[in-house]
Amino acid sequence: MTDVRQTESVVAKLFRxxxxxxxxxxxxxxxxxxxxxxxxxxxxxxxAALGGTRFFPYASDDEAVEDALNLARGMSYKNALxxxxxxxxxxxxxxxxxxxxxxxxxxxxxxxxxxxxxxxxTACDVGTYVSDMDVVARENxxxxxxxxxxxxxGDSSVLTAFGVFQGMRAAARVxxxxxxxxxxxxxxxxxxxxxxHLVQHLVDDGAEVVVTDVRADAxxxxxxxxxxxxxxxxxxxxxRTPLDVYAPCALGHALDDPTVAALTATxxxxxxxxxxAHPGVEKDLADRGILYAPDYVVNAGxxxxxxDELHGFDFDRAKAKATxxxxxxxxxFDRAKAxxxxxxxxxxxxxxxRMAERTPAxxxxxx
Ligand SMILES: NC(=O)c1ccc[n+]([C@@H]2O[C@H](COP(=O)([O-])OP(=O)(O)OC[C@H]3O[C@@H](n4cnc5c(N)ncnc54)[C@H](O)[C@@H]3O)[C@@H](O)[C@H]2O)c1
Numbered sequence: 001m002t003d004v005r006q007t008e009s010v011v012a013k014l015f016r017x018x019x020x021x022x023x024x025x026x027x028x029x030x031x032x033x034x035x036x037x038x039x040x041x042x043x044x045x046x047x048a049a050l051g052g053t054r055f056f057p058y059a060s061d062d063e064a065v066e067d068a069l070n071l072a073r074g075m076s077y078k079n080a081l082x083x084x085x086x087x088x089x090x091x092x093x094x095x096x097x098x099x100x101x102x103x104x105x106x107x108x109x110x111x112x113x114x115x116x117x118x119x120x121x122t123a124c125d126v127g128t129y130v131s132d133m134d135v136v137a138r139e140n141x142x143x144x145x146x147x148x149x150x151x152x153x154g155d156s157s158v159l160t161a162f163g164v165f166q167g168m169r170a171a172a173r174v175x176x177x178x179x180x181x182x183x184x185x186x187x188x189x190x191x192x193x194x195x196x197h198l199v200q201h202l203v204d205d206g207a208e209v210v211v212t213d214v215r216a217d218a219x220x221x222x223x224x225x226x227x228x229x230x231x232x233x234x235x236x237x238x239x240r241t242p243l244d245v246y247a248p249c250a251l252g253h254a255l256d257d258p259t260v261a262a263l264t265a266t267x268x269x270x271x272x273x274x275x276x277a278h279p280g281v282e283k284d285l286a287d288r289g290i291l292y293a294p295d296y297v298v299n300a301g302x303x304x305x306x307x308d309e310l311h312g313f314d315f316d317r318a319k320a321k322a323t324x325x326x327x328x329x330x331x332x333f334d335r336a337k338a339x340x341x342x343x344x345x346x347x348x349x350x351x352x353x354r355m356a357e358r359t360p361a362x363x364x365x366x367x
Contacts, residue, residue: 030108049089051075052125110139156302161197163301170329182206190250
């Protein structure tokens with residue numbers, strides 16, 4: 001029998017509320033530059049929808065729309081729990097960033113962002129970089145993730161790593177009674193932009209760190225800086241190594257069934273997006289007594305950083321906000337315990353509550 005939902009058009013899916021409930025979806029085309037883009041606004045309940053621009057060679061236009069819808073919804077939840085007065089949105093540009101990205105195309109895209117009059121604030125994502133946002137920003141006032149020379153905050157991985165470390169401190173407090181990683185063994189899979197800063201926080205806190213990366217040069221750079229850090233061959237070996245904390249900081253879907261079964265760590269807290277490979281993994285983790293700090297909560301330092309750009313970037317102000325990831329993560333663990341649900345479910349509930357109540361950032365998490 002044919003699955004009706006699989007053959008259903010994306011427009012039908014969009015208007016079926018349990019699938020999306022998005023406020024607005026804009027299809028953009030500029031013939032002169034070849035731009036084809038989708039801007040999806042999931043919610044502006046808490047303020048202008050904020051989320052990055054993905055540049056990706058989608059197999060089909062429908063796939064691009066679906067990705068924009070899913071990513072935009074994810075940003076509503078992330079921004080709500082980051083304590084930002086922003087809703088969730090995301091844009092995708094259909095094409096190969098290596099061959100299709102031109103100045104003309106980025107400017108055309110910037111004019112579409114301008115046409116939304118501030119309902120959507122954009123930033124970098126997979127396939128777009130700070131230098132691209134500098135171009136997009138020439139056409140509108142609602143582009144963040146720009147270079148410091150253009151009034152931007154630059155590389156967002158600094159505060160992303162800081163936020164992940166705050167989430168880890170919260171998990172340590174729940175699991176071991178102290179908000180510290182001192183004497184704990186932490187395994188990091190992926191020591192790229194975020195992972196390398198996370199190593200520094202952990203070493204400063206007195207943790208024992210073990211890393212892995214598919215790029216030998218990334219591991220070598222860590223060991224050169226921190227000779228006491230250990231390294232193993234790959235993530236599969238890392239999760240089997242005796243660990244207290246596992247930090248996925250590479251790609252999505254790091255927590256699949258074999259990984260969860262093999263994990264020695266009793267805390268999982270890392271920067272990677274979409275760590276849970278499929279629904280149900282969050283329960284498997286909880287059933288094994290593993291405390292999972294929800295990915296979109298602990299990796300919100302980057303979006304906190306770009307949101308600050310709208311007010312004239314101030315690193316200390318953004319860092320103070322990212323410090324609150326500690327309190328938010330604790331609140332999620334508390335709620336999970338009280339409701340008898342995994343932390344990932346508790347996080348979604350708290351985000352939905354804030355959106356439904358339209359609680360301003362100033363009141364979010366106030367006791
Ligand atoms: N940069 C940010 O501000 C930010 C914000 C939120 C979320 N994230 C997420 O955090 C993760 C890391 O981001 P990043 O900016 O550090 O990216 P990055 O590309 O700089 O680093 C990722 C690292 O993971 C390594 N890697 C890839 N596959 C691997 C594997 N199978 N095993 C081990 N290592 C592997 C890569 O070689 C690279 O060194 C991504 O999932 C990203 O979406 C990043």
